[in-house]
Amino acid sequence: MFTSDNFNPTKVIFGAGCTDRLAEFDMPGSKALVVTSNGTSAARTGILDKLEKALGEKNIGYVLYNKITPNPTKTQVMEGAAAAKNNGCDFVVGLGGGSSIDAAKAIALMMANEGDLWDYAYTGSGKRMEPKGAAPIVAVTTTSGTGTETDPYSVITNEETAEKFDFTNNAIFPMMSFIDPTLMVSLPENQTVYQGFDALFHVSECFITNEHENRLLDLYARDGVETVNKWLPKAVSDGSDITARENVAYAADILAGYSMSICGTTSHHIIAQTIGGLFPNVAHGLTLLFVAEEYYKKVGELRPELIDELGEFMGVKNEHNGTGFVKGLTALMDKTGIRYPAMSEYGIKPSDLVRIADMTVDNTGIEWEKYTLTKQDIIDILEKSYR
Ligand SMILES: [Fe+2]
Numbered sequence: 290m291f292t293s294d295n296f297n298p299t300k301v302i303f304g305a306g307c308t309d310r311l312a313e314f315d316m317p318g319s320k321a322l323v324v325t326s327n328g329t330s331a332a333r334t335g336i337l338d339k340l341e342k343a344l345g346e347k348n349i350g351y352v353l354y355n356k357i358t359p360n361p362t363k364t365q366v367m368e369g370a371a372a373a374k375n376n377g378c379d380f381v382v383g384l385g386g387g388s389s390i391d392a393a394k395a396i397a398l399m400m401a402n403e404g405d406l407w408d409y410a411y412t413g414s415g416k417r418m419e420p421k422g423a424a425p426i427v428a429v430t431t432t433s434g435t436g437t438e439t440d441p442y443s444v445i446t447n448e449e450t451a452e453k454f455d456f457t458n459n460a461i462f463p464m465m466s467f468i469d470p471t472l473m474v475s476l477p478e479n480q481t482v483y484q485g486f487d488a489l490f491h492v493s494e495c496f497i498t499n500e501h502e503n504r505l506l507d508l509y510a511r512d513g514v515e516t517v518n519k520w521l522p523k524a525v526s527d528g529s530d531i532t533a534r535e536n537v538a539y540a541a542d543i544l545a546g547y548s549m550s551i552c553g554t555t556s557h558h559i560i561a562q563t564i565g566g567l568f569p570n571v572a573h574g575l576t577l578l579f580v581a582e583e584y585y586k587k588v589g590e591l592r593p594e595l596i597d598e599l600g601e602f603m604g605v606k607n608e609h610n611g612t613g614f615v616k617g618l619t620a621l622m623d624k625t626g627i628r629y630p631a632m633s634e635y636g637i638k639p640s641d642l643v644r645i646a647d648m649t650v651d652n653t654g655i656e657w658e659k660y661t662l663t664k665q666d667i668i669d670i671l672e673k674s675y676r
Contacts, residue, residue: 317425318380370399387435434484439546453566483574488541
C-alpha cells in the first residue's frame with residue numbers, strides 16, 4: 290500500500306541565466322512590494338537592477354522594503370505589510386535568500402489579513418486563528434537551501450517571545466519562482482555549506498517522516514540526498530562551478546521544496562529552530578549541524594532501516610545496524626570542513642541546553658512524530674553535541 294498524494298501550485302523557472310527572461314512572464318498584479326535584505330546579495334548579483342528593469346518594461350510599479358535580516362522577525366513582517374498596504378501594493382516579490390523569501394511570504398499573509406502575525410501562529414503563544422488567503426507571491430532566489438521557493442512555509446522569529454515558528458498555508462506557495470544558479474556563484478563558502486546541509490536535512494528528514502508511505506516523496510528524497518552528497522563538496526571547493534551550483538539548487542530549491550510540500554521535517558528541525566529563536570545570530574544550517582550527528586545516532590536506534598537506506602543514498606553500503614546515514618553525514622561534514630561545529634563559539638552555554646529542550650517539547654511540541662523522542666532524549670542529544 291502506498292500513496293502519491295501531491296499538491297504544488299508553484300510555476301518554476303529554473304536554469305542558468307533564467308532571470309534574464311523575467312520580463313517574459315506575467316506578474317500577478319500592478320504594483321509590487323519588493324522584499325529583500327539590506328545585505329549584499331541583491332547588490333552582489335545585480336538582480337535588483339534586473340528586476341527593476343523587467344517590472345519597468347511591464348509598467349508595473351514597485352516599493353522596496355529592504356530591511357530583512359537572517360532569521361527574519363515579526364517586526365519586519367508587520368512593517369513590510371504596512372508599507373504594502375499604505376502604498377497600494379497588490380503582490381510581493383521575495384528577492385534574495387530564504388530569509389527574504391520567507392519574510393515576503395509572511396508579509397503576503399498579512400497583506401490579506403488583519404491583526405498581528407502571531408494571531409495566525411498555531412503553536413506556542415500563537416492565537417491559532419485561520420488566515421483568509423494571502424497576496425500573490427513571486428520568488429527570485431539567490432541561494433540554495435530552504436526550499437521556500439516551492440513550499441507552503443514561512444519561518445519567522447518573534448523577538449518578544451524568542452519563538453521561531455513555521456507558518457504553513459497553501460496560500461503562501463509562491464505563484465512563480467525563478468531559480469537561477471548563476472546568482473549563487475558568489476555565495477560565500479560558509480553559507481554554501483550551511484545551506485547545502487539544510488537542503489540535505491530537508492530531504493532526509495522528510496524521507497524519515499514519510500516512512501515509505503508516499504512514493505513520490507521517496508523519489509524526491511533519494512535524488513535529493515544523492516545530489517547534495519555528490520555536488521555540495523564541489524560547490525564548496527569551487528563556488529564558480531556552475532554545474533555544482535545547478536545541482537545543489539535543484540536539490541535544495543526544487544526536490545526539498547516538493548518533499549516538504551508532501552510531508553514535514555522531523556524534530557531535528559524543531560530543535561534547530563528553537564536554538565535559532567534563542568540565538569538569532571546563528572545561521573539556520575549551523576543550528577542543524579550542531580546536533581545532527583547525535584540526532585541521527587538516536588533515530589538510528591529507533592528507525593535503523595530508514596537510517597541505513599539514507600546511508601545507501603550517500604554511498605554507504607551494507608549497513609544494517611542503523612548507522613548508515615550517520616557515516617555518510619559525518620563523511621560529508623568532513624569533506625566540507627564543518628565537522629564538530631561548537632555551540633560555545635556562538636554564545637550558547639551548557640546551562641542553555643535544558644531550556645532549549647523545554648522549549649522544543651513544551652512550546653512548539655514534537656508529539657506528532659511517529660517515533661516521539663522524550664525531553665530527556667533531546668537533552669542527551671544536546672549534551673552529547675555540546676562543545
Ligand atoms: Fe531548514
